[in-house]
Amino acid sequence: MCNKFSSVLLLFIVSVVCVQSSFDKLEGEPCETEGIAGKCAHIYKCLSAFLDVKKRKHPTICSFQGREPIVCCTDCELVSDAREAIIGKDGTVFYKSSQKAENKCIDLLALLPETCETGGMSVAWKRDDQPCKKFIRKGYVGKKKKGFSTVVVGGTDAKRYNFTHMALLGYGEDRASAQWHCGGSLISEKFILTAGHCISDPKRGPVRFVVLGILKRSDPEDLWQVYNVKRIVPHPEYRPPSKYHDIALLETDKLVTYNKAVFPACLDVQGKFFKDKDDEIIKFKDDDEDDDDDNEEINEDQLKEFQKLFTLLDEPVEDQRQAVATGWGKLGRDRELSDTLQEVYLNRFSERKCLVHFQPNRNLKHGYNATTQMCYGDEKETKDTCEGDSGGPLQVRSQVAHCLHTVIGVTSFGKACGYLGEAGMYSRVYHYVSWIESVVWPGED
Ligand SMILES: *[C@@H]1O[C@H](CO)[C@@H](O)[C@H](O)[C@H]1NC(C)=O
Ligand SMILES: CC(=O)N[C@H]1CO[C@H](CO)[C@@H](O)[C@@H]1O
DSSP states (O other), X not given: OHHHHHHHHHHHHHHHHHHOOOOOOOTTOEEEETTEEEEEEEGGGOHHHHHHHHTTOOOOEEEEETTEEEEEEOBSSOOSOGGGEEEOTTSOEEEOOSOHHHHHHHHGGGGOSSOOOXXXXXXXXXXXXXXXXXEEEOOOSSSOOTTTXXXXXXXXXXXXXXXXTEEEEEESSSTTTOEEEEEEXXXXXXXXXXXXXXXXXXXXXXXXXXEESOSBTTSOGGGOEEEEEEEEEEOTTOOTTSOTTOOEEEXXXXXXXXXXXXXXXXXXXXXXXXXXXXXXXXXXXXXXXXXXXXXXXXXXXXXXHHHHHHHHHOSOOOOOSEEEEEESOBSSTTOOBOSBOEEEEEEEOOHHHHHHHSOOBTTBTTOOOTTXXXXXXXXXXXXXXXXXXXXXXXXXXXXXXXXXXEEEEEEEEOSSTTOTTOEEEEEEHHHHHHHHHHHHSTTOX
């Protein structure tokens, strides 16, 4: 990308040099371009000029620093290095963050087998009330989908290619006789995220196989993309039978091939916005929230603080009030395992309700822990994850691209599934992101 860019840059410098003569404005000096007042800035600090050059549009030159132009920049904010920006197929811009897992998610854009709507930044061009060019987030993700959770009772069949990160885990000596239960999520070319308690089966021993690319257990053999598990990495604090830190990573013996049926998911790197307090601001922003008895008061200061946070970020947040759990688990209590992958839309329970649902017991000494766990379910319909769904993802659509999912939770356990109003427990991915990064992408920055 950089090479291509410098040749374009050079070409354009040559053409500019031919037609203009004096380039004497230094970095920081005022300038004007297309009738808009700006400031001279190095081309790599001026995202809009950088993008213009990529589109072979000439920016206004202030001067040169060696061969690199100082341009007249009308952006509201300069960036540290525009070369860090990733341009999506539809022209949207992503800016790399300091979070490895987020950058990995953005990198996936270039590998997507099909194009899909991306959710990066786009330029808000100057309007009369806006003295400079601003990059704003394209915000489709935070938009609430109406009628999302309607008549689904229990799960529904998922569509092929909709959950391409979904893995099914196999236990047993060989593939032919292996038993397949527990789910997982493909999160890189080598790693599957699953639950701690899925790393082995009481009768058949450690997990040995991972299958990707299927929608149905009964899918023909040629759709089964099977990998051997080379390494099992449970979370270092996972101490069964305790149910805390119920999360693990599986490494495959070879690199996973991405295709239309197999493609990884992103990890939730934003979770901090969805702790208890923040529930309130989301409710505040959402005028059609109709329940609920747990509308605790928020004070003025808190509100201001949240509003400040939101304007600072200027981006939508992934709406995690509703999330989708997927799995090939049992279709209900005392029922058979599902042949077709099931998807079930669940609602987030308030922290208070989670505490009530999951009180301290033998394997959960301190009860529900909001830092490391979350609970989702449905209070009005019988919807839940069930036996065999363990290890699978609880997910929302990714903010990076419409066709990607962000895994926010790992299905951990429930009580008896299929009772009205029950909640299921999920390991909170956000809390584990740095551990996941250290295992999946070690030694990279
Ligand atoms: C919840 O888990 C975190 C991380 O393990 C721990 O530091 C914290 O003390 C736990 N909170 C409670 C109330 O047990
Ligand atoms: C996330 C995703 O891929 N969603 C797709 C699920 O399937 C339907 C119908 O095939 C598509 O319209 C969605 O875009």
